[in-house]
Amino acid sequence: MAALQxxxxxxxxxxxxxRRHRAVSDAAAETxxxxxxxxxxxxIFEFSAVFNRTLGDTSDIVTKxxxxxxxxxxxxxxxxPENTAGVCRAFMSNGLAQQAPVRHFYAGxxxxxxxxxxxxxxxxxxxxxxxxxxxxxxxxxxxIACGAAIMETLGLKDRVTLELNTLGDSASRDAYRAALVAYxxxxxxALSDESKDRLGRNPLRILDxxxxxxxxxxxxxxxxxxxxxxxSQEFFAAVREGLETLGIAYAxxxxxxxxxxxxxxxxxxxxxxELGAQAAVLAGGRYDGLMEMMGGPATPxxxxxxxxxxxxxxxxxxxxxxxxxxxVPLGEAAERRALQLAETLRRDGLRVDWxxxxxxxxxxxxxxKVGATHAVILGDEELVRGVAQVKDMxxxxxSEVALDGLxxxxxxxxxxxxxx
RNA sequence: GUGGCUGUAGCUCAGUUGGUUAGAGCGCUGGUUUGUGGCACCAGAGGUCGUGGGUUCAAAACCCAUCAGCCACCCCA
Numbered sequence: 001m002a003a004l005q006x007x008x009x010x011x012x013x014x015x016x017x018x019r020r021h022r023a024v025s026d027a028a029a030e031t032x033x034x035x036x037x038x039x040x041x042x043x044i045f046e047f048s049a050v051f052n053r054t055l056g057d058t059s060d061i062v063t064k065x066x067x068x069x070x071x072x073x074x075x076x077x078x079x080x081p082e083n084t085a086g087v088c089r090a091f092m093s094n095g096l097a098q099q100a101p102v103r104h105f106y107a108g109x110x111x112x113x114x115x116x117x118x119x120x121x122x123x124x125x126x127x128x129x130x131x132x133x134x135x136x137x138x139x140x141x142x143x144i145a146c147g148a149a150i151m152e153t154l155g156l157k158d159r160v161t162l163e164l165n166t167l168g169d170s171a172s173r174d175a176y177r178a179a180l181v182a183y184x185x186x187x188x189x190a191l192s193d194e195s196k197d198r199l200g201r202n203p204l205r206i207l208d209x210x211x212x213x214x215x216x217x218x219x220x221x222x223x224x225x226x227x228x229x230x231x232s233q234e235f236f237a238a239v240r241e242g243l244e245t246l247g248i249a250y251a252x253x254x255x256x257x258x259x260x261x262x263x264x265x266x267x268x269x270x271x272x273x274e275l276g277a278q279a280a281v282l283a284g285g286r287y288d289g290l291m292e293m294m295g296g297p298a299t300p301x302x303x304x305x306x307x308x309x310x311x312x313x314x315x316x317x318x319x320x321x322x323x324x325x326x327x328v329p330l331g332e333a334a335e336r337r338a339l340q341l342a343e344t345l346r347r348d349g350l351r352v353d354w355x356x357x358x359x360x361x362x363x364x365x366x367x368x369k370v371g372a373t374h375a376v377i378l379g380d381e382e383l384v385r386g387v388a389q390v391k392d393m394x395x396x397x398x399s400e401v402a403l404d405g406l407x408x409x410x411x412x413x414x415x416x417x418x419x420x
Numbered sequence: 421g422u423g424g425c426u427g428u429a430g431c432u433c434a435g436u437u438g439g440u441u442a443g444a445g446c447g448c449u450g451g452u453u454u455g456u457g458g459c460a461c462c463a464g465a466g467g468u469c470g471u472g473g474g475u476u477c478a479a480a481a482c483c484c485a486u487c488a489g490c491c492a493c494c495c496c497a
Contacts, residue, residue, distance in 0.1 A: 005470090005487080005488070008487085008488070008489095059495095060494080060495055060496085061495085061496085064421075064495095065495080065496095082496095082497085110497080112495090112496080112497095114494095114495070114496080115421075115422095115494085115495090116488090116489080116490090117489090117490070117491075117492095118489090118490065118491085119497085120495085120496075120497085124497070125497090126497060127497095128497090194493085194494075205495095210493075210494095260496095269497090276490095276491075276492085277491085277492070277493085277494090277495090277496095278496075278497080279496095280496065280497055281497070282497070283496080283497060284497095304497090305497055306497065307496090307497030308497085309497085310497060311497090326457095328455090328456080330455060331455095359455090360455050360456060361455090361456070361457080362457095363456090363457090364455095364456050364457040364458095365456095365457050365458085366457085367456095367457060368457040368458055369457085369458095372457090375456075375457080377455075377456070379455060381455090389455090389456090391456070391457085393457070393458085396456095396457090396458090398456085
């Protein structure tokens with residue numbers, strides 16, 4: 001293993017990458033704030049039980065993808081593979097039930113030991129929102145609307161589709177699950193090995209199998225509609241009606257299933273066809289049973305998580321930060337003066353770059369390379385007179401400006417340039 | 421975890437049926453005289469050919485292993 005290689009499935013975010021990354025999370029945060037959500041941060045690691053209990057002990061995430069280890073005190077710790085469980089844990093730890101309903105959003109790294117692919121990393125970043133303590137369908141609608149608004153802000157509205165399904169309440173789901181298991185048991189021999197395995201862990205997944213043989217069997221499987229009780233049907237109808245009221249287009253996908261055990265009722269996913277197998281770009285649902293699974297009081301919740309890297313790949317590349325200014329001192333005295341000058345300009349709110357060495361030509365070249373709007377040329381002669389030559393890098397023109405008031409002058413010049 | 425494709429300078433890639441000092445474009449450095457970038461021209465630096473074995477007189481090219489990326493499955497954001 002090459003020591004200078006990053007760990008498999010991780011990568012560095014260099015300025016260009018990071019700008020994309022930031023553009024996505026900033027846009028999402030700004031939108032979430034407008035929906036009344038506030039940012040929180042939970043620890044990157046939790047006691048393993050937080051995830052074991054909530055994600056279901058048969059899910060792939062828990063059984064083979066968690067980064068778990070014993071710490072020096074002997075506690076079993078896990079690097080968070082997702083953040084909903086952590087947010088719920090925080091909700092209970094901090095007694096936030098008093099303030100319910102509570103609206104939170106988060107952004108940060110998650111860890112899953114998966115086989116890397118484009119848009120699938122071992123350390124990846126999610127942005128997500130959670131609405132806790134709201135059992136009403138309005139909650140589902142709001143949360144989806146917020147997701148849709150973010151897609152729109154990122155310019156992805158026409159490049160993603162919202163897929164929607166209901167998993168019903170736990171009574172409906174248990175009944176359906178039992179019926180499905182019974183049905184598939186009868187056809188066990190014809191099922192693919194993978195689906196045989198799924199039968200024990202997550203039978204709903206078989207419905208979405210890509211295996212030819214499975215599909216034939218699935219065609220005759222009982223349909224969820226027959227098992228959805230009135231309450232669940234009404235709830236789903238309310239969600240759909242709300243989305244229609246808001247003009248949010250969606251496609252019903254009865255095969256849309258959640259991988260994690262805590263979901264019920266609404267399940268949704270914004271998907272794209274532009275990222276290969278990694279189609280889901282923002283996905284979530286309702287998780288009314290989660291808090292109880294964790295040993296707390298029954299508390300309803302809805303939320304979603306979005307893959308920041310995936311969105312960053314789809315969204316337009318943001319422009320680099322504008323308006324940097326380059327200082328070009330000539331000679332030792334000027335060099336010393338430049339130190340102060342740079343500081344002053346920075347306090348005036350300008351972005352300042354300067355090469356620490358090199359002849360004028362080299363420094364001018366650098367000024368050009370970093371995209372400076374202006375070069376502030378400071379030589380011995382200017383120094384005595386308390387002025388600098390300010391060169392407009394785009395126009396090529398140059399004028400003399402007094403060092404006092406250089407900051408405001410540069411800002412004015414940049415502003416004029418930006419508008420003109 | 422399963423199957424497949426790929427791996428040559430900082431980047432994108434070329435490298436004929438294994439055969440002398442491994443190439444290009446971009447980028448980088450320096451120069452085209454003195455305190456002025458972009459353009460052009462000239463010159464230059466930079467490569468353990470992913471890594472480790474093996475076959476061969478000879479391997480970047482063939483074989484094996486390993487690591488990494490990518491694709492599909494799987495899983496999911």
